[in-house]
Amino acid sequence: MLQLYYASGSLCSQKVKLVLAEKNLDWKHYPINLLTFENLQPSYFRLNSKGVVPTLIHDGKVITNSAVIVRYLDEQFPNYKLTPAEPALLERMDRWIDLLDQFPMLEVMYGNFRGIEGFVLRRSVQIKERMLPQLIQANPELKEQYAAKLKAIKQLNSTIRNVKEIEGINQKIEPLLDQLEVQLSQTDWLCGTNYSLADTLWTAVLNRLDESGFGLLWEDNTRPALGAYLNRLKIRTSFKKAIQDDKMPLPMLLAGLRKILLGI
Ligand SMILES: N[C@@H](CCC(=O)N[C@@H](CS)C(=O)NCC(=O)O)C(=O)O
The missing domain is CATH 1.10.287 (Helix Hairpins)
Structure with a gap:
């Protein structure tokens, strides 16, 4: 059984949840409330030494970085492969993922x-x-x-x-979006004709840029291929499951607001 420690609304958790949804995998939910600082508790630090989400546990293995988790999931559950077999495309996928990790x-x-x-x-x-x-x-x-x-x-x-x-x-955001625009003017997905892990991870990041107020950088039609790409990503079932339905339960939210605003 896959066990995932995650936080609602966390970008890094969403990356993993998107891959789980793409692969239609069942997993056991361990929600962590970042607003009440559950991630700083000693019990969680013993699991994840950086005190961050997500953490995946599978077959006794503990994996604590979203980029490593998604690759692990793709290797362990090859039912629907999200990694291209062709070396040149694999290199391209790695480049897109590195670019995102360094940002x-x-x-x-x-x-x-x-x-x-x-x-x-x-x-x-x-x-x-x-x-x-x-x-x-x-x-x-x-x-x-x-x-x-x-x-x-x-x-x-x-x-x-x-x-x-x-x-x-x-x-630094616009030059990054320009690189995406060039690629997406040529291919539907970042690594060509097939959707890959790079697309999954960029879904979460582009959506978060949109939520942070940067959506105008493609919605004003200056980057039409990127706008169309995000629309294609958003109609996938994985987007609904991992991002749209990723709402923090009300009691958790209230406990978080109480902690942050009133300190109790
Ligand atoms: N490189 C890590 C970063 C994880 C990370 O920074 N997670 C954030 C949420 S997106 C977090 O747990 N923040 C809480 C904190 O740092 O206290 C990964 O990709 O898994």
Whole structure:
């Protein structure tokens, strides 16, 4: 049985859920509430030393990175292969996935989300920065892992407060979209005629860019092939299952808002 620790609305969880849906695999749900910081609990840190979602458990193996998880799933469940067999196409798929992995999506999201959502995200980073030193004190056996998390959170907090840095990161989005536009003007999918893991992962990222207010960069018709591509991705059943239906249950949301806004 596949067991997935995931968080509703988390981009990295959505990538894995999309692949599970594409392959029509059953899996056991372990929802983690990022708003109440369940991911910082010692029990979760023992499973995932970075305290992030997703985490997949299968056949006694624990896998903690979405890019590794999706490749693992494609190898283990070859019923519907999402990896091209031809070496040149495989290389192309790897290039698209690397490009996406190197892109600072976390900073784009935390730096650009507006309204209550943006407020909650940014406040959650500040709270984590306060919680982690206490967790280091209380859990000496996890000191190194928590210290690494604190360092990463401090870095994120400093970046998202720096308007100039966020502007610089935002400026990298259009060249990335241009590369997609060139490819998608030639082929339906990123690796040619067949849908692949690269398309699955880009579904989550493009959708998140859209939610962060960057949809105008293709909706204004300057990148028509990209706009049409996202429409093709959105009509897949996997999009409905993994993204549209990915709503946080109300009790979890309320517990999260209480924690973030009132500190209880
Ligand atoms: N490289 C990791 C990144 C995982 C990651 O950053 N997950 C985010 C959600 S998309 C998370 O758990 N954030 C909570 C936190 O860092 O405290 C992956 O792709 O799995």
